[in-house]
Amino acid sequence: MPFVTIDGQPLHYIDQGTGPAVLLAGSYLWDQTMWAPQIAALSQQYRVIALDLWGHGESGSLPEGTQSLDDIARQALALLDHLHIDRVTLVGLSVGGMWGVRLALSVPQRINGLVLMDTYVGIEPEPTRQYYFSLFKQIEDSGVISPQLLDIVVPIFFRPGIDPQSALYQDFRAKLAALPPERLRESIVPMGRITFGRDDVLPRLGELDAEATLVMCGDQDKPRPPSETIEMAELIGCPYALVPEAGHISNLENPAFVTEVLLAFLAERN
Structure with a gap:
């Protein structure tokens, strides 16, 4: 398994296929395996990179001094530099889109295309932020994600x-239940606070290349509803797509639809 040391910690990633580069950036609390259907399809024609967020999957702890999504974007850029990738199409879901936008704004010359999925780059609404922070405090205090919290x-x-008995649902639940206390306290909780305490970059969306950007989300996404996707698409001036029969992890709830949209987008950009 390939790793690169960034800011003193091992960042785990997979690098599969050849061709124009695609970087898959996933959701908080999920690792790169969430992209399995897309990696299988896209790597037939493209070089697909998918990373594990700090404290997730096989990656090391959140590096000391990492305080914002701008830091996460800078660390992802260090990965691209390590891999000698000059230009990449970035597909960011949830927090992957939040830091992905920051990467695209900081080094637009490195971005060939940008797909923002089930994400929002405005500030978290205050009641939601306070609610999530209260959950983080419970996890931090107990060192476990309890059955009640799950x-x-x-x-x-x-x-x-x-179906709550489905493999997708139960596997995710089991992964969260198994997270060790030190990982929760050192990485997962701080990463959550960075994510939901983020600053507002909605005013900068107009700087993105509208012709090279697509926004999409599950039509039943609860934490990041379609209204947010439409708002961002209008600010960027780019198209958007709603994924039928899908919630927040839309690429796994309707993988065929998402993969088809991504392949069409990539074909236009390459």
């Missing part, structure tokens, strides 16, 4: 009609 957290990521 009942709250896990459904956030899926459409309301999902």
